[in-house]
Amino acid sequence: MAYPQLAVRVSVMNGEGLWECIGTGQVSTIYIERLESVCLLVQSEMDGSVMLESKIEPETLYRKKQGTIIVWSEAENFRIALTFQDPEGCQEIWEEICQAQGKDPTAEDTRDILDESEQYDDMLETVEPFEPPICELSTITHLANFFNSFFVSPTRKERLALILESGSYIKKLLQLFQICESLDNTEGLHHLHNIVKGILFLDKTPLFEIMFSDECIMDVVGCLENDPALPQPKKHREFMAQSVKFKEIIPIANSELRQKIHQTYRIQYIHDILLPTPSIFEDNLLPSLTNFILFNKIEIVNMLQEDDVYLSEVFARLKDNNTDDEKKCELLLLFKEFCEFSQTLYPQSKDELLKRLVNRGVLCALKILMRMDNFQIKTIATTIFAYLVEYSPCVIRQFAMNEAHEDKDDELLINIVIEQMICDTDPELAGAVNLVEPLRSLLDTETMLVSVYEFERIKFLNFFYKYCINNLAAPLLSSTAKELDDGLDGNKSCPSAVRFMREILRVKDEQYNNYIIQGNLFEPVVNAFLANGARYNILNSAILDLFEYISVQNVKCLVAHVVEKFYKSFESIEYVQTFKNLKIKYEQEKDRLNRAEALHSALYGDSKAMEVEKKKCFFRNISEVVMPPMENIPEGDENFMEAKSTKENEDNTDFAKRTSSGVFLFSSFFSDGAGDGMSSSHSNSVASIVDYPDDNNKEEDEEKTSPSKKPHFSS
Incomplete structure (x- = not known):
């Protein structure tokens, strides 16, 4: 008995394990007397010839897949797949197969069939798809x-x-x-x-x-x-x-x-x-x-930045005093969205975009907007500034250095950022928090260019220390300048400032040492120590550790400076040997130079020349103090700076490799309660003055070679 014929595509697996379509035709199930069995018969739709005649054996394993595919194997490595145009036709033939084999037509999974899913996917790659049904x-x-x-x-x-x-x-x-x-x-x-x-x-x-x-x-x-x-x-x-x-x-x-x-x-x-x-x-x-x-947003950004009129008009209206706050807020939100779209650009494209924006006045507009009393405007302007710094800190640094020749100090971009960070009126300090990261990025020496032709690191740091550092340090200085009283130990600002200074010394940078000597920056530390008196507290420990570090490291210029200027104030201190050790090192250096002078006189007999050489050697580092401050170094004198940079690389570990953030100003090096373990000044044991958790590994070698670093306390 013949059943209605249904459209089907026939595929077979070739010797290479790939499916090949052998044609399309009409499929039916029919009993063939010659084979004495019900068979699957496929006749070509082109000429009616027989494409497939497959006997449905009881042991043959069939599988119906995805509602439109029937797959089976007739011999090893010879597999056949019928792909139907619709699920109804597939189900009809499947029921006939199951009836011939005496199986349940609701079952679609055959356990022993071989990896049909993978071969089926391969088949589909080589089989042309059917045309989809008519949309009616x-x-x-x-x-x-x-x-x-x-x-x-x-x-x-x-x-x-x-x-x-x-x-x-x-x-x-x-x-x-x-x-x-x-x-x-x-x-x-x-x-x-x-x-x-x-x-x-x-x-x-x-x-x-x-x-x-x-x-x-x-x-x-x-x-x-x-x-x-x-x-x-x-x-x-x-x-x-x-x-x-x-x-x-x-x-x-x-x-x-x-x-x-x-x-x-x-x-x-x-x-x-x-x-x-x-x-x-x-x-x-x-x-x-x-x-x-993403690519749509990139296209929008490119179209806008190529429009010479549009963005220039935005910045002009933002700077115009006649533009009301509501309009400025709308313009800022527009530009903020533009910046968000620009996040999708590649780094080089971001750099080029920022240069265009700077030329059109974006930073000049932000300087005005960040100082406005309108909280919403100030917040959006701060967010935009953070975006721009992220695009390219180098471009922002160059703008900041260029405007130093034109604007007053309090009108400089970096000083305005510092002002907004310090004077944030928000109780949650949201504005200050948003500005800390951009400022840290601008001060990150790892991102500053250092090449034969471009000394960005030197130029920008010179600019920053000349025009901006006083504003950034003002809150610290105002805290430590207050009158010291009995509550001083509880005020963590003073010990923190001393610890901060100690970390500056640990950088081992001659420029920092010279700056400290120039500014007589040890004087407030010494005054705080003397005002603290006999109290043995965190402030006392921090100051002692500062001078102990100078002694152990034998920083000659600082040893000479401290002894010559402040030793009389420390001469009566007996419970630690720190200041006596400083004096000893100072005298030893003088004695060494005197002996060198005597030897030179015996050899050459030129005592006058030896005296000159003596002063050059002993006060070599101190003489650096009378050189022009580092902010006054001519920007064009690249040979001088290159030579100095080479010397520092030979003698010292690069500062950028010593701090995780690249800038010591914003790193936290100390834990609360340092020095709490020393409650008595009459201990006979060797004890560290202040415990620095992060110093254990970095200064392990120093401790092995300098046992005097941990002073004995006299009974």
């Missing part, structure tokens, strides 16, 4: 089954994407959506929701180009409104058309730019609102859609 209201259920059969397999998704890339079929689907919506066909709308959502999850850029065009995108949103899981459709199109208004604060003349902005907003809305939240545990990350949005 009467075939909408068939359409849903067709698409569902392709959404379940990665390889089939690839084939479906190739079918849809022509563009015409997606437009036909969206026209069918308009028909269903006009007829209020709920079932059809639900089917189209699943179809359109499935197409989006194919995550193919060519399909996005079609679906997100001006012609199609609102119909795509309409399809996604009709989620079968919701009791009522959501009115997203109504919201986008009526509630969301595109406000041109400054008119955009470029129509292509305006269209790109509209498109990007709508795609972002679909991504964020209409599609499920991306998850690494589900197949919905949609990287191509994310990149589509």
Whole structure:
């Protein structure tokens, strides 16, 4: 008995393990007397010839896959696959096979079949897909089954994407959506929701180009409104058309730019609102859609920065005193969004963009806005400044150094940033916190250029210490300048300032040492020590450790400076040997030079020349103090700075390698309660004056070679 014939595609596996399509035809099950069995018979649709005649043996293992594929093996390495145009036809033939074998037609899995899923995917790569069904209201259920059969397999998704890339079929689907919506066909709308959502999850850029065009995108949103899981459709199109208004604060003349902005907003809305939240545990990350949005934003940024009028007009209005605060806030929000879009640019492009923005006056505008009393304006301006510093700290540094020749100190960009950070009126210090990281980035020596032609590190640090350091250090200086009283030990500002100074010394940088001597910066430390009197507290421990470090490291210029200027104040101190050791080292150095002088006189008899040489040797480092301050070094004298930098690299460890952040000003080196373990000044044991948790490894070698670093306390 012959059964109705159904359209089918026949594929076989070749000797190389790949599937090959041998043709299409009509399949039926028929009893063949010659074979004495029910067989699968496929006749060519071209000439009616027999393409396949396969006896349905009881022991043959068949498998139905994805609702439209039947696969089996007739011999070793000889496998056959029938691909049906629709699931109904596949099910009909499957039931006939199961009836012939005496098996349950509801079972679709055969345990012993060999890795059919992998071979099936290979087959699909070589088999041309069927043309999708006609987009008509009467075939909408068939359409849903067709698409569902392709959404379940990665390889089939690839084939479906190739079918849809022509563009015409997606437009036909969206026209069918308009028909269903006009007829209020709920079932059809639900089917189209699943179809359109499935197409989006194919995550193919060519399909996005079609679906997100001006012609199609609102119909795509309409399809996604009709989620079968919701009791009522959501009115997203109504919201986008009526509630969301595109406000041109400054008119955009470029129509292509305006269209790109509209498109990007709508795609972002679909991504964020209409599609499920991306998850690494589900197949919905949609990287191509994310990149589509990203490249749209890049195009918008490029169009805006190439417009010589638009951004210049924005900055001009921001600087104009006649622009009211509400308008300035809108302009800032516009530019903030521009900066957020610019985050997607490559580093080199960000650098070029920032240079253009600086030339058009963005930093001059931000200087004015960060000083305004309007909290919202100030906050947005601070956020924008942080974006710009992130783009390229080098460009911001260059601007800051250039304006030093034109503006007053309190009008300099860096000083305004410091002022806003220190004088933040927000109880939560939100503005100060937002400015700390940009300032730290600007001071990060790791990102500063050092080359034969560009000494950015030297130039910028000279600028910063000349024009800005006083403003940054003012709160610390004001805290330590207060009258010392009985509550001094509880005031952590003083010990912290001393510890900070100790960390500066640990950098072992001659310029810092010279700066300390020049400014007589030990004087407030000594005054604090004397005012503290006999109290043995954290301040006492911190100051003793500072001078002990100078003694152990034998920093000659500082040893000479401390002994010559302050030894009389310390001469009566007996409970530690720190100051006596400083005196001893000072005398030993003088004695060494005297003996060198005597030897020179015996050899050459030129005592006058020896005296000159003696002064040069002993006070070599101190003589650095009378040289012009480092901020007065001519910027063009690169030979001098290069020679000095070479010497420092030979003698000292580079500062940038000693701190995790690259700038010591914002690093925390100390723990609270340091020195708390020493409650008595009459201990006979060897004890560290202050415990520095981070010094254990860095100064281990120093402790081995310098046992006097930990002073004995006399009884």
